[in-house]
Amino acid sequence: MRLSRYFLPVLKEDPKEAQIVSHRYMLRAGMIKQQAAGIYSWLPLGYRVLKRIEQIVHEEQIRAGHIPLLMPTLQPADLWRESGRYDDYGQEMLRIKDRHERDMLYGPTNEEMITDIFRSHVSSYKDLPLTLYHIQWKFRDEMRPRFGVMRGREFFMKDGYNFDIDRDSALHAYNRHMVSYLRTYERMGLTAIPMRAASGPIGGDNTHEFLVLANTGESEVFYDDRVTALKLGDRAVDYDNRAEVAGVCDEFTTLYARTDETHDAALFDQIPAEHQKVGRGIEVGQIFYFGTKYSEAMGATVVTPDGSKVPVEMGSHGIGVSRLLGAIIEASHDEKGIIWPEGVTPFPVGIVNLKQGDAAADEACAALEKALLAKGLEPLYDDRDERAGAKFATMDLIGLPWRITVGPRGLQKGVVELTSRRSGESEELSPEAAVERIVEIYAAHR
RNA sequence: CGGGGCGUAGCGCAGCCUGGUAGCGCGACGGUUUUGGGUACCGUAGGUCGUAGGUUCGAAUCCUAUCGCCCCGACCA
Numbered sequence: 369m370r371l372s373r374y375f376l377p378v379l380k381e382d383p384k385e386a387q388i389v390s391h392r393y394m395l396r397a398g399m400i401k402q403q404a405a406g407i408y409s410w411l412p413l414g415y416r417v418l419k420r421i422e423q424i425v426h427e428e429q430i431r432a433g434h435i436p437l438l439m440p441t442l443q444p445a446d447l448w449r450e451s452g453r454y455d456d457y458g459q460e461m462l463r464i465k466d467r468h469e470r471d472m473l474y475g476p477t478n479e480e481m482i483t484d485i486f487r488s489h490v491s492s493y494k495d496l497p498l499t500l501y502h503i504q505w506k507f508r509d510e511m512r513p514r515f516g517v518m519r520g521r522e523f524f525m526k527d528g529y530n531f532d533i534d535r536d537s538a539l540h541a542y543n544r545h546m547v548s549y550l551r552t553y554e555r556m557g558l559t560a561i562p563m564r565a566a567s568g569p570i571g572g573d574n575t576h577e578f579l580v581l582a583n584t585g586e587s588e589v590f591y592d593d594r595v596t597a598l599k600l601g602d603r604a605v606d607y608d609n610r611a612e613v614a615g616v617c618d619e620f621t622t623l624y625a626r627t628d629e630t631h632d633a634a635l636f637d638q639i640p641a642e643h644q645k646v647g648r649g650i651e652v653g654q655i656f657y658f659g660t661k662y663s664e665a666m667g668a669t670v671v672t673p674d675g676s677k678v679p680v681e682m683g684s685h686g687i688g689v690s691r692l693l694g695a696i697i698e699a700s701h702d703e704k705g706i707i708w709p710e711g712v713t714p715f716p717v718g719i720v721n722l723k724q725g726d727a728a729a730d731e732a733c734a735a736l737e738k739a740l741l742a743k744g745l746e747p748l749y750d751d752r753d754e755r756a757g758a759k760f761a762t763m764d765l766i767g768l769p770w771r772i773t774v775g776p777r778g779l780q781k782g783v784v785e786l787t788s789r790r791s792g793e794s795e796e797l798s799p800e801a802a803v804e805r806i807v808e809i810y811a812a813h814r
Numbered sequence: 815c816g817g818g819g820c821g822u823a824g825c826g827c828a829g830c831c832u833g834g835u836a837g838c839g840c841g842a843c844g845g846u847u848u849u850g851g852g853u854a855c856c857g858u859a860g861g862u863c864g865u866a867g868g869u870u871c872g873a874a875u876c877c878u879a880u881c882g883c884c885c886c887g888a889c890c891a
Contacts, residue, residue, distance in 0.1 A: 380840065380852075381826050385884050405883070459815095460890075477891090508890070511815065525891055577891090586890085651891065688891035722850055757851035764851090775850055785850090 369715065371750045371762075375412050378762055388584045390697035391516030393706050397766045399693075406513025406521030413766060414693065416714035418524065421692050422503055424555050424711060425526045432548035432607045434499040434528055439481050441505050445471035447480040451665045462509045474507040479662050479684055482529040486680070487668040493533045496670065496680070499541060501528030503689060518650065518694035519586070526687040531680045533670065535659070538681035540610045542574060542657045543617045545685040547607070549578055549653050550600045550620060552687065555813075556696060557709025560652055561595050562620055566629040574657035574683075577627060579649030582698040589649040591625040592639045598623075650695045657683040706767030707789050710813045715748040716740075717806050718768040720759045722775030724751060732774050732784065732799060739803045745810060747772075764789065770809065772802050 377398040385402075386392040394400050399414025410418055426436060442464070448454035454461075454473075462474040475481070482500060490498065503526045513521050530541035546562060553560035558580050565577040579589055581596070598620055606612055624639050626632065627649070636644065663669065663679040670680050700707045708714070717740065721733045733749055740747045748768060750759045756775075763771050773785040773794075783796040786805060797805070 377824090379825060383825070384820085384827095387885070402883090458889095506891080510890070511888085512885095514885085519890075523891065527891085654891065686891050691891060720850095724849095755849060755851085755853065757849095757853085760851050762852085773850080777850070
């Protein structure tokens with residue numbers, strides 16, 4: 369992509385309404401535009417990152433054996449009357465009447481609808497286990513939206529629902545989700561710690577939240593700091609192997625880690641003092657096992673091998689996709705701007721032409737662009753007629769993890785400069801070698 | 815929803831107290847200049863002062879209402 373033809377409305381000054389760093393940088397980098405309190409347009413750069421994150425979530429869900437579908441944003445109220453939540457949900461639910469005065473709502477979540485789909489088509493244990501999920505816009509009419517996309521009213525969320533024949537099988541689904549979520553966050557360059565949580569309006573007693581440590585987080589967290597060193601890495605987990613999956617969950621949930629909602633001071637004090645940590649965290653996901661709460665209320669039953677009919681065992685699991693952009697920026701930035709992890713960056717690399725109009729520089733940049741595209745890596749080429757400083761400042765702000773700097777001076781020596789946004793370190797190498805390095809770097813993030 | 819604050823040019827702000835018909839910086843646009851970290855200079859365009867009503871000869875400024883946004887709190891992916 370040529371920057372001169374792209375739509376990247378960067379701001380030099382901080383918009384006053386943005387109080388936290390992720391919100392400021394998303395506005396300054398031209399990623400989002402607020403349309404109303406807690407409602408945003410996603411401008412091209414922000415949209416690219418959103419789609420990238422969505423893609424990673426999809427890949428990890430599918431890897432775990434979960435099946436994507438898509439449910440609508442608007443739902444009929446009747447489904448929610450069946451579960452009893454139409455009255456329970458309160459003002460947070462946006463209620464709408466259509467032209468025939470039918471009660472509708474903009475979905476804040478989809479337990480009712482997925483249960484309806486399930487009961488319409490599944491009636492036998494032979495169809496289980498089954499996990500369906502979708503990634504769709506949600507609306508919760510928060511009293512006080514804030515912090516940009518971290519706490520919007522409209523937000524993009526992955527929500528999944530498992531259906532199982534018995535409790536053991538449902539708990540395996542719970543564990544499977546935990547492992548798939550750990551892998552999802554790691555691919556985004558995040559350390560998200562599973563913490564025992566309170567269940568809230570969804571119900572159920574088995575639930576964990578995933579928290580990204582950041583001092584701007586909304587939750588106070590208490591943890592043994594050794595949990596932050598745990599990594600799933602690239603180990604191959606067999607998602608069908610109950611013992612193996614449960615083992616990974618044990619590994620990640622044995623050390624103390626809780627939010628203020630479930631904090632137990634007596635247990636916390638048993639941690640060696642040097643490992644006791646109190647901090648703040650951003651909630652980026654939550655998993656629930658709630659058994660038959662919805663299946664009983666809505667008549668979602670299956671026939672067992674012995675011919676009896678039982679309500680299906682369920683759980684639900686969510687990842688805040690749009691919120692993750694904010695969380696990643698909170699966890700990865702400096703005073704100049706965003707620093708995207710390779711896994712989610714909107715463009716893998718930026719090309720800065722230091723002297724636009726110089727024949728050798730223009731030609732070298734075009735060749736680099738072409739070579740990278742041929743490798744399936746689309747660079748953002750800053751071909752504007754701007755000074756070097758302005759181009760560098762823009763690249764630093766939008767946070768591409770790698771930058772290739774091309775100028776007449778270097779080209780005379782046959783080299784370009786490859787710079788890491790994170791470390792700031794540069795190395796001079798031939799254009800061909802620079803392309804190879806970028807290819808190698810991203811091979812690890814595919 | 816309780817408490818606090820703010821709406822003046824695309825963005826950041828001044829002007830309001832003490833009414834007299836709107837200004838600064840950045841940005842945009844046109845030049846000249848410069849060219850390895852937001853260069854400098856000249857010029858141009860751009861505003862029903864959130865909206866409605868009131869007071870007044872006259873309202874960005876005073877009064878009333880209303881809408882919107884932000885921050886703190888209680889609630890949430």
